Amino acid sequence: MENQTQNLQQKPSFFQSNTAKMIMVGLLCLFLLIPLELVKGLISERSQRKKEMTQEVNTLWGSDIKFYGPILSIPYYSFETIEVVDANSQRTTQTKKVIKNAYFFPEILNNYSNIKKSQPLKRGLYENVVFTSTMDFNGNFEKPNFDKLNINPESVIWEKATVIVNTTNLKSIKSDLKISLNDQFFSFESKSNNQSNYGVLESNQFDYNTLQNQDKINFKFQMKFNGSESVQFIPIGKTTNVKIDSDWKSPSLMGTFAANEENKKVDSTGFHAEWKVLEINRPFSQQYEESVPNLNEYLFGVRLLETVDQYQQNERASKYGFLVIGLTFLVFFLIQSISKINIHIFQYTMIGLALVMFYTLLISITEHSTFSLAYLIAAIAVIVMIVLYSISILKNKKFPMFIGVSLTALYSFIFVIIQLEDYALLVGSIGLFAILGAVMYFSKKIDWNS
Structure with missing residues (x-):
């Protein structure tokens, strides 16, 4: 009787379970859609401004010829x-x-x-x-x-x-x-x-x-x-x-x-x-x-x-924002569940905001250089920031290095899709299928009953 009482006392509450943590992370992903939509609005605004300037220049130089x-x-x-x-x-x-x-x-x-x-x-x-x-x-x-x-x-x-x-x-x-x-x-x-x-x-x-x-x-x-x-x-x-x-x-x-x-x-x-x-x-x-x-x-x-100007490329990149945030959170959640290291929801929020900042960096740098160079600079800046922050959270370098490699692969994959035209859907589908397979493989080690 005494042992049963002790076991009941040691059983974690629902809010400490993997299910609860996953729900909270999912809700945070949805919350981060708000700043992500604001970034998309900024891209649309800058794109419209470019169209107005283009029309003004065309009027002076010469418009379409019929x-x-x-x-x-x-x-x-x-x-x-x-x-x-x-x-x-x-x-x-x-x-x-x-x-x-x-x-x-x-x-x-x-x-x-x-x-x-x-x-x-x-x-x-x-x-x-x-x-x-x-x-x-x-x-x-x-x-x-x-x-x-x-x-x-x-x-x-x-x-x-x-x-x-x-x-x-x-x-x-x-x-x-x-x-x-x-x-x-x-x-x-x-x-x-x-x-x-x-x-x-x-x-x-x-x-x-x-x-x-x-x-x-x-x-x-x-x-x-x-x-x-x-x-x-x-x-x-x-x-x-x-x-x-x-x-x-x-x-x-x-x-x-x-x-x-x-x-x-x-x-x-x-x-x-x-x-x-x-x-x-x-x-x-x-x-x-x-x-x-x-x-x-x-x-x-x-x-x-x-065929694709800088704002179209920025817009296409921002459409993958939810995917980047979701997969990055999933990597942290798998690391947390496998290694038993606790990651606070506030820390997830900081990581999510860093991922959103990638798109503001991307559009601002693109306006002063090429899209490819801006993408490289923004990706490196965000990956380095998240890796350094992960070292302070996870107290080791093994998992942060894995996160850095994962983010590098993810941003490279998205860059390739953005550059492709005829094969974007095919390559994107194959890539997402491979990512799903990797998640299924690593998630089998998680005890979902805890």
Whole structure:
């Protein structure tokens, strides 16, 4: 009887059991999600600030380039019937002669563009990647068919024909604008446009009948732009051929029409891409009257952006914050349970806050260096701090060294996942599976009944 009483007195309370300690550590992990979310908010705020600065720099240097042309514009007389009310409220009809325009797309449209990355523009802490583009255009216009538009050829004003080009980024054009029409040169002038986001360049007037050669007008011109983000075209030729060469290493081909796979090349020196779009590939006409339609939905081209910028990398790293905290606490808990060394919940809290500080160090150092260097410095600082703190807690060097190696392996594993794109999920799943296996192996030594 006396022995039973003694055993009951020696039995530890629930709050001293491994189960209770595990619950407390788990609750602490959840609590540390609060500062971790604050860090994620800081990353988002800094990222938004960079986007604002990027937009400001793009506005000054040159934004994305969208090209829609060249288009042959020929005016014609049209007669409109209007109703007129005189002073005696008598209604009469009158015929009014007005001038309208008919628009014709090219038969052949060829473009060759060379895009070169320019020196990054720096604004405060932020650098914005921009480019210069040289675009060469050539092709021809066939004899306009006014019958398809139900326009009387006798009402056509052939001597006032022009060629127009719609493009964004007019202020960033860096070349004299002249177009060769059957070996005669005509200057472009800018004019107002009711189409949103596009500016209009219109050539000097010419006499179509005098200029034409075998019912064709061959054209050729070059444009140089400062730009950023993307270069896109609308395939208005019956046959449209576009070729792009660039020293950009990570392009994103985009738009309604896919590039020819057999001619596409992307390597460490840049990329080459080609498109061929036929009239049958796109559902719009070759001629219009009165106005040129908005065909933005048929844009295609290339987007030139950094695949993963520093804030995206920081954001991806912070998403693994809960995993790092949880696994680090698990290592300490296993050491505590196996070695019977008591670790106070306050000490767990200090370790957790040190792990959260990794992300504030990471983003602050990244803004002044590369992400890789910032990650290395922040990881070393946090690992050294936790190892030194562990030595004072565990009173030996064996377990702290094991913790240091574990954290090094964990941070290295996460860095590899962040750098990967296509295989991030695969490598992450295999790594987590291996970690789970290790935890299962070491946890078998724990007496869960104590």
